[in-house]
Amino acid sequence: QSALTQPASVSGSPGQSITISCTGTSSDVGNYNLVSWYQQHPGKAPKLMIYEGSKRPSGVSNRFSGSKSGNTASLTISGLQAEDEADYYCCSYAGSSLEVFGTGTKVTVL
């Protein structure tokens, strides 16, 4: 199972909106509504930001939103803040009881 494809880096100024894409195939992202997104600050464990494509766990800012179109899922961060600077990973159920992570995206706040 190949990793999902994410851009290596995305940047934006404070207050702007950015979108991170996560491209898979019809065997994973395109076939299930089970994409999750994780934020990871350096030296820390990842944190769940979005699950089941577009749902936010309790305590996660509504500046974070998820969506999907075809084989590509997206995470949008609106009103970008300095604390959003981190690595972001998508993850999708891929059938046959397997899960696959994305390659990861480094978000930089300019």
Place this chain on the structure above:
Amino acid sequence: QVQLVESGGGLVKPGGSLKLSCAASGFTFSDYYMSWIRQAPGKGLEWVSYISSSGSTIYYADSVKGRFTISRDNAKNSLYLQMNSLRAEDTAVYYCARAPNWSIDSWGQGTLVTVSS
């Protein structure tokens, strides 16, 4: 609150074995699927293994199948990962994680496994 605390990591020679443990608290452990996920130094996340709430159903990534064994003791609120025939490419931080419905809603702090001669 949910707490997951891993232990058992360390330095091991290629071909050696190591057993990781994860102590869970703050939730009803026996209600949840659990998972091990790893991250090689400077690299991305890789799912390693899942175990159902009762332990009756288990899944492995192809990269560890036949070498790693996941298990749990619901009476002790503990998750385990027995790692045999370790290779250099198994070097990573290993995270214990709570895994409802194919997402990871809680992570431990991780334990570093280094495979080197």
